[in-house]
Amino acid sequence: MPPRLVTGASRTTEIRVLAVLLGESLDSHLSSYTLDRDISVDLPDFTGGAGEVGEISATSAQGVRSRLIMVGLGSAQAAEVRKAGAAAGRRVRGKASVVSVHIALTHAGAFLTSLSLATYAFNDLKSLSDGTKQLETIEIDTKAKWSKLAHHQAIIDGIFLARDLVHTPANIKSPAWMAAQSVLVATANGLKSRVREERELEKEGFGGILAVGQSSRDRGPRFIELSYAPRGSAKWPHVVLIGKGIVFDTGGISLKRPYDIMIAMKSDMAGVAGIIGTMSTLGVTKPRVRVTALLACAENTISGTAQRPSDVITHFGGITVEVKDTDAEGRLVLADALAYAAEVLKPDVVIDMATLTGAATLGLGRQYAALYSNDDELALELETAGLASGDRAWRMPLIEDYRESLRSEIADLSNISSGGVGAGSITAALFLQHFVGDYRWAHLDIAGSGRSEVDAGENIKGGTGYGVRLLTEWLVRQ
Template structure:
């Protein structure tokens, strides 16, 4: 699905019996510390710390205190032990052991804290060969999974398009999770799958728009889907026109690089009994957004290569579902267009006829995402017979203003489905906040010349809400979830498992939703 991940493996055993600690390629040993029960007592040793202290003949608790560690999740100190002076008559007790010890804060041991600890470890051990960790010894399976996910997510480095190699140190070549009592491998399988999906979404989203036009992204989707054995169809301009995709065609009409619609389908293995539930995921795929004739300000336009993050997440989700052998039918719809300026750009005041015949008055050409999503949602309802409909999009600046960069705005027409998404968010750490579909705001989308306006004539406020209400008109009354990821899809810096730039937010969340719906 994506580039090769760093290797994370599980191993049974404990530090005193760990025969490969004397191997030359083991660069570091990782032990856990946690906050003291009472203030002022300093960080407290956790899993493996006592064994490591006995092996090295060093008081690691005292060492953590000297480095100012309090044991909070993500606290870390790397201790390089000295070599004996040449000619010394006696060697140190750690002469045959790795000379680097990582003291790693694991907080309260919750999945959230272990995910942060794993992320901190990835950044503090970059450039090493093999790292042996006992920080998750005794942790439950979901804690081991969270730790591994955090490590793999923070180990991501974006591909460079300048032609020069990335000079930053690569993550450790192998992380070994050592536990004397349990096998970590079953927990690592979903962690790797979630990380692969996120890496793929990040890679696609971070690709420059000079490379990433609708045709390029459609070809990447075809290549990835075909390699996974999935059915894939790509509709070009002629097919889009013949089937009435007026929104996608209008938005992409101002660009010399025409639009596409990609359909990727995972069909589960045939089994006796009821037909599997069908989940359709629609992802907004604007490969670059100038705002069209309603031109964006310069600063707002700069990050718009990421305006197809929803399509990248939807593609990653269907590929991840196939990798997991999901019993659900899962279809990803990727409406792809470049919202550009040109002689054939659509205009404010135009009336578009979208898929299915609904007419829409264009009031703002920079509210293009809802137009391409509306086409795809209507196509899903009329042609694909879904049981559950999900869309994910960097849709509105209002969502980012209201919720910041840490939460996606969640809208839903089905309470059970909303609770499923919220449960998935709690498990993955990809946070959502339930927003209301305010009935009184719907009248603001009325038009004098069409069935709907794409933005209100007299905005009631709540721009993310009115955008969601617009999309709801095309969902056919089906159980539907809308995720506005305009805030968390992009990050201005590294923080825990989130990386600077394209974050891939939503890929892990949707994979967890699919697991919970199975």
């Protein structure tokens, strides 16, 4: 469970986090405490630099023994505040169920979000406790009413939800399970939901989702539609969020190698997870746009019914694709969703998000998503929202010269490039663009940013919940 944010600090709370600006005197923070030792002994070099942490023992004016954790905010730029919050979370993780935080409300949102994320743990499947404490409550040491409390709580909850979905093992996380979780989120947050199963997908012509999902006959694909459309929103702009939801990816017949890279493939639905997390916030953040989420969920495995390299499939809307690599399956399920959005929903903006290509990680590492767009204004808006929220994205080019590499001799397109072009993330985005209709479109390749390979900063090793902050920030700015 994510920690609850509350205003007002209990007098008996033992662990207290004090946020300090670069160069700020510590006297104003410590005047109500009696220190065990002179501050020069415990914090000889503390300056308040971003992410700098120090700890001292003291007694409060009420006689409560306290551990005071001093955390530097630097000059309080957004990235510095997040770094400080993560450092504070690392220091308190596993040590207390309740902590109080003294910080100016101007900086509280970013700080408390990062602090919370740094304490995340996925313990749902453990039968025995390891004795560590899970942070349950964060007291904000203020008497003022904080108007943004519910907003930031919703974002924290959404990211924790996304991380839980990613960390759930694939033997539990079937496409049907993903659909059930989506419906639960919709019901809890006043959203409408619709789930298409195989028979409907066949009838309506969702050839890409079916081609991938047919590999797992007893765990068939699902196409999930969630809608946020509050009363009076009929004339609002319509935004569609599309997610790749491959609950486990072996690569199919084009089997992944080396085999140990498959261990992380339960996270190949991180795009869907981030969108479900985003949808869970909308009842609180209340953006002035209608939002539809399209979640394309399937399992890509090996069986007698799996698609083969050289198969030709017909997508929603009629475009045919030659499958040259069954491990390039994410773009096949996304293509159906993009075409469905264009033909049926006719939105103003579409943003798709997917752990699509390892090439994105090679180019940008794990701190940035690769951003592609057919609209300069939309790309800038998403980059700006990313910097403001902490889910950063870097715009990449859609290079027209590479489009020819997707040509097929027997179908409209090939699902992978040929001719030694390379640039796998770019050519994957170009493939998707073939299915984009007459709308503003952006594609986020989160193969790097959707999963952390180390336990550091805001993230444990595994799913990051990328996209919840970015998409929520962008939506509320519309």
